Amino acid sequence: MKQIAVLGSTGSIGTSTLDVIAAHAEEMQLTAITAHSSWQQLAEQAQQFRPRWAVVSNSDLKSAVDLSAFPQETEVLFGDEQIERVAAADEIDTVICGIVGAAGLKGAWAAIESGKTIGIANKETLVVAGPLIMDLAERSGATLLPVDSEHSAIYQALQAGSASEVKRVILTASGGPFRGASPADLEDVTPEKALAHPTWDMGPKITIDSATMMNKALELIEAKWLFQLTVDQISVVVHPQSIVHSMVEFVDGSVIAQLSPPDMRLPIQYALTYPVRMEGLNPPMDWSRAFELSFEPPDLEAFPALRLGIEVAEQGGTCGAVLNAANEAAVERFLTGDLRFSDIATSCEQVLKSHQYEPHPSLDKLFELDHWAREEIKRWKSC
Ligand SMILES: NC(=O)C1=CN([C@@H]2O[C@H](COP(=O)(O)OP(=O)(O)OC[C@H]3O[C@@H](n4cnc5c(N)ncnc54)[C@H](OP(=O)(O)O)[C@@H]3O)[C@@H](O)[C@H]2O)C=CC1
Numbered sequence: 325m326k327q328i329a330v331l332g333s334t335g336s337i338g339t340s341t342l343d344v345i346a347a348h349a350e351e352m353q354l355t356a357i358t359a360h361s362s363w364q365q366l367a368e369q370a371q372q373f374r375p376r377w378a379v380v381s382n383s384d385l386k387s388a389v390d391l392s393a394f395p396q397e398t399e400v401l402f403g404d405e406q407i408e409r410v411a412a413a414d415e416i417d418t419v420i421c422g423i424v425g426a427a428g429l430k431g432a433w434a435a436i437e438s439g440k441t442i443g444i445a446n447k448e449t450l451v452v453a454g455p456l457i458m459d460l461a462e463r464s465g466a467t468l469l470p471v472d473s474e475h476s477a478i479y480q481a482l483q484a485g486s487a488s489e490v491k492r493v494i495l496t497a498s499g500g501p502f503r504g505a506s507p508a509d510l511e512d513v514t515p516e517k518a519l520a521h522p523t524w525d526m527g528p529k530i531t532i533d534s535a536t537m538m539n540k541a542l543e544l545i546e547a548k549w550l551f552q553l554t555v556d557q558i559s560v561v562v563h564p565q566s567i568v569h570s571m572v573e574f575v576d577g578s579v580i581a582q583l584s585p586p587d588m589r590l591p592i593q594y595a596l597t598y599p600v601r602m603e604g605l606n607p608p609m610d611w612s613r614a615f616e617l618s619f620e621p622p623d624l625e626a627f628p629a630l631r632l633g634i635e636v637a638e639q640g641g642t643c644g645a646v647l648n649a650a651n652e653a654a655v656e657r658f659l660t661g662d663l664r665f666s667d668i669a670t671s672c673e674q675v676l677k678s679h680q681y682e683p684h685p686s687l688d689k690l691f692e693l694d695h696w697a698r699e700e701i702k703r704w705k706s707c
């Protein structure tokens with residue numbers, strides 16, 4: 325029986341993961357769940373799954389949480405550091421990292437350091453600290469399995485050849501709700517429009533990232549570290565149907581793709597059952613009807629965040645942490661109506677340019693720059 329911790333169990337990835345676990349109750353047991361503030365939802369999950377631990381990471385809520393809402397066998401823990409504790413607990417062998425943003429890094433780090441199997445949805449961890457994370461996984465013997473749909477697709481397609489036979493990977497992007505828009509169209513779009521993703525139902529931060537195409541920028545950096553690629557081995561192609569989740573091109577010209585309807589329960593389940601495949605909840609492809617798959621190049625002028633991602637992936641060092649933190653803070657401001665849509669990429673670029681670059685930063689340095697970049701964005705004003 326697999327003992328699983330789901331970090332960020334109340335989010336979009338978290339609830340999909342719990343669906344997968346419920347559908348495989350004979351093989352999988354939910355042992356720990358975590359939320360930041362949604363403690364009532366966490367308590368409902370605890371009532372259904374009876375985990376050993378439930379963590380509310382926002383310790384300010386300690387006095388507000390009604391402990392009687394949780395089952396008696398579940399120990400309720402408070403504070404950020406308890407995420408790390410459950411992620412590293414001996415009782416747990418598999419950790420799904422579904423927290424959003426750099427806030428997910430410490431839990432992922434603890435799980436990797438203790439040599440577990442990790443399903444990593446939290447791409448920000450790799451964007452901020454890719455080389456340190458990959459080095460840690462190598463030293464601890466942890467198994468790092470991608471959950472992000474594109475990276476799961478690449479992981480699956482890579483099995484068609486050896487590492488030395490890979491020419492490049494092709495990341496697909498839906499293009500988001502503003503595909504085809506001009507830079508002028510994008511200046512003043514509303515949060516409501518930006519939150520209307522055409523193919524995926526996800527949390528608000530990643531949905532805005534998809535609209536700016538910062539998501540693809542982060543995914544390009546994620547792919548570079550996860551698969552140890554050079555930047556010119558990674559291409560991005562816009563594929564509005566989100567059926568082809570990504571592709572690998574081998575040296576002989578063969579391109580291997582992974583296809584399925586857009587549903588995160590498939591890559592989550594693949595990470596939970598790897599190397600085995602099992603029947604699951606995700607709908608199958610319907611080959612009985614006519615449909616089209618289309619591909620087009622991305623528009624780097626309308627979506628400058630993607631260009632920024634390519635530059636950051638090339639520079640490495642401190643750039644990933646600064647871009648990520650600036651973007652998180654800018655998205656937060658955009659969602660409260662305090663920053664224009666087009667200013668998300670502009671402000672990130674300016675903060676990146678003004679930071680003190682280091683090629684081989686420590687984790688402490690990355691946390692320091694994360695804090696600095698967020699403060700810079702809070703102060704940032706459009707010229
Ligand atoms: N959603 C998707 O389909 C996909 C998501 N991803 C990645 O997965 C990650 C999660 O995304 P998604 O599920 O959409 O996000 P959501 O916003 O839906 O969920 C975020 C989860 O993280 C918790 N959380 C938020 N802030 C903190 C914090 N400061 N400390 C600890 N926990 C926190 C939330 O708790 P609470 O509910 O209490 O706020 C919630 O459980 C992101 O990195 C995203 O890029 C990747 C591919 C697809």
Ligand SMILES: CC(=O)[C@@H](O)[C@H](O)COP(=O)(O)O
Pocket residue numbers: 472473474496497498499500524530533534535537539540588
């Ligand atoms: C489901 C998933 O993996 C998301 O990262 C998704 O890919 C976002 O869609 P975009 O391609 O629009 O960024």
Ligand SMILES: [Mn+2]
Pocket residue numbers: 472473474543
């Ligand atoms: Mn993705």
